[in-house]
Each structure stands twice: as structure tokens, then as C-alpha cells.
Amino acid sequence: MLKSSTMQSSRLRLSQELLDSVKERLLEPNPPAEGVVLARNISLESYQNFCKAEKNIPVKIRLVNGEVVAYEIPLGPHGTAAGTVGASIARWCDEVTCTAEEDINVAPNSYFTADYAFRPRRLPPPPVGQACNSLGWAFPNMVLEVGYSESIRSLHRWAPFYMSGRTTIMIYLAIKIYPSNAMVAMLYQRTSQTPNIPTIVISFGRAPIHNRVVNFFVNIGVPGVNITGFGRPGAPPCNTANIPTYQLHIPAVEIFHRTPSILPSINFDLDLWKVQDRVLNP
The missing domain is CATH 3.90.1570 (tt1808, chain A)
Incomplete structure (x- = not known):
């Protein structure tokens, strides 16, 4: 069972282990219908800073009402x-x-x-x-x-x-x-x-x-x-x-x-x- 990160600090961190595990879930025959939540309580500034610093993550993500959601593999x-x-x-x-x-x-x-x-x-x-x-x-x-x-x-x-x-x-x-x-x-x-x-x-x-x-x-x-x-x-x-x-x-x-x-x-x-x-x- 994957655990998403709940971040109260201003910086978002996503481990490579978490990202690789989420990629495997999204590649399953029946992936989660609404994606996988990677982190909660994330500010817009924190998310934007993460995206600027991490250009080559293996899944597509977006910020949805403060939650970082992985939703697609760019195949x-x-x-x-x-x-x-x-x-x-x-x-x-x-x-x-x-x-x-x-x-x-x-x-x-x-x-x-x-x-x-x-x-x-x-x-x-x-x-x-x-x-x-x-x-x-x-x-x-x-x-x-x-x-x-x-x-x-x-x-x-x-x-x-x-x-x-x-x-x-x-x-x-x-x-x-x-x-x-x-x-x-x-x-x-x-x-x-x-x-x-x-x-x-x-x-x-x-x-x-x-x-x-x-x-x-x-x-x-x-x-x-x-x-x-x-x-x-x-x-x-x-x-x-x-x-x-x-x-x-x-x-x-x-x-x-x-x-x-x-x-x-x-x-x-x-x-x-x-x-x-x-x-x-x-």
C-alpha cells in the first residue's frame, strides 16, 4: 500500500521510490480511476518550485486543490x-x-x-x-x-x-x-x-x-x-x-x-x- 506524503513545510519532496511505485500502479491493467495522491496540503508556490527543480519525473502530475496527483505515464x-x-x-x-x-x-x-x-x-x-x-x-x-x-x-x-x-x-x-x-x-x-x-x-x-x-x-x-x-x-x-x-x-x-x-x-x-x-x- 502506497503512502502519500502530507507536507506542512514549504518544500515538496517526492522520493524516487514513491515515484517508481506509482508508475507501476499506473501501468497496471486497472490503474486507480482518479490517479494516485502523492502529497497533501501543498501550496502553489511549493508545487511550482518542485516542478522547476524536478524536470524528469517518470509520471505526469498536477496540483489539485492542494493535493499532488499522479495521473498519467507519458508513453x-x-x-x-x-x-x-x-x-x-x-x-x-x-x-x-x-x-x-x-x-x-x-x-x-x-x-x-x-x-x-x-x-x-x-x-x-x-x-x-x-x-x-x-x-x-x-x-x-x-x-x-x-x-x-x-x-x-x-x-x-x-x-x-x-x-x-x-x-x-x-x-x-x-x-x-x-x-x-x-x-x-x-x-x-x-x-x-x-x-x-x-x-x-x-x-x-x-x-x-x-x-x-x-x-x-x-x-x-x-x-x-x-x-x-x-x-x-x-x-x-x-x-x-x-x-x-x-x-x-x-x-x-x-x-x-x-x-x-x-x-x-x-x-x-x-x-x-x-x-x-x-x-x-x-
Whole structure:
């Protein structure tokens, strides 16, 4: 049984033994659904200092309401999926800055490192004290998280943070890759009446998502008609490019929120087959 650290001092310390043990847990066939808590009662300053000093830890971590949580192992499929989405957006419009591994101060004592952040160029500067991070940048308009060892439940858990009142993030895209080669994309939008619930869920792998995954989405409030893709009634297999079922539509007006002067004339459609193909055929 792993023991997390409870730190009352200003400095966060995580032993290599603890990190290696957590890595093994996250690599198990059924890893903890919401990650592993490594330390509690950690200040934002302490967490940021730790991240600056420790660049090569074997797990991905984030600060969540004062708890340091390990949630993902940065393996090849994880990075490939994230990079494919980033490259697709960059090809669509060169006025979008695509930033990998961007730190985002999402809420008091909560500090995330998004797999990718997307912001239009020349966003207006943020008000004093409301920057995205220590660089003073404005919040991105879209963020991406990819889960490989990370669970669907964990990916969903981050939606209220990314959509919190502190941020101006308009879109949160989460992608989950399963060992069975099932894959699922979830789109959260601030413009929705329920921004913490996906507006669309698309199964796009070579295997259908399990019924318990479908039930998870239904139980959090996703209408059944908004759960689409491979394995769902009437959906074709995701086996080539440009199939309408597997085009994830993301409105340009949301990606370019607050910068209407450079709004593209067409919306962004992410071809999910291209993500699948890159992951399975690197």
C-alpha cells in the first residue's frame, strides 16, 4: 500500500521510490480511476518550485486543490495522439499558437500542465493577477488532454477546473486510448448550458467502447444521441479518412474567442481517423 506524503513545510519532496511505485500502479491493467495522491496540503508556490527543480519525473502530475496527483505515464500513444491534434490545428490555421505541456493556473491551489494549449495570436493581455501562468500569458481558448493510462473518469474530472470562472478557456477536448484499441473523444464547451458535461462523445477506435464506458457517459448526463461512433447503432467503422461520423466539429468562433479580426472563414473539423491511424501505425 502506497503512502502519500502530507507536507506542512514549504518544500515538496517526492522520493524516487514513491515515484517508481506509482508508475507501476499506473501501468497496471486497472490503474486507480482518479490517479494516485502523492502529497497533501501543498501550496502553489511549493508545487511550482518542485516542478522547476524536478524536470524528469517518470509520471505526469498536477496540483489539485492542494493535493499532488499522479495521473498519467507519458508513453508513445499519449504523445502521438496529442501531437497529431496539435499538427492538425496548425495546418488548419497558422494564426493559432499550439503549445505543448503548458502550465495553467486553473483555480486556487490547482495548477495543471495541459498536454496542449491552443490560443489565437494577439490575444488581449489578461487583467493584472488573472494571467494563465507565471509568464503572464492570457488563458488559451482550447486545451487538450490525452489519457492512455489515465481513465475516462479522471479526464472528466478536469472539466470543472478548465471551465472554472477563473479561466477563459472555451473548449476542453479529452481523448482516451484503451489497450483494446478502443478510442473515444469528448468535447466540452463553455458555451454549453452544461459546460462540465461533454456536448459530443465519439468512439473512433478499432474496437467499440465498453458498455460500462457508455453507461458512465449516460450517468454524468450525456444524452444517448450524443454518444456516437464505432459500436453505436448505425455507425460505420472508423477505417479511413473523411468519414462524416468521425469529423469532430469545433467552431472557429470559440477557438478565436476575443480575436474576431482573424476569424477563419471555415470551422475546424478534426478527422479522428487520422488520430487513430497515427497511434496504431506510428
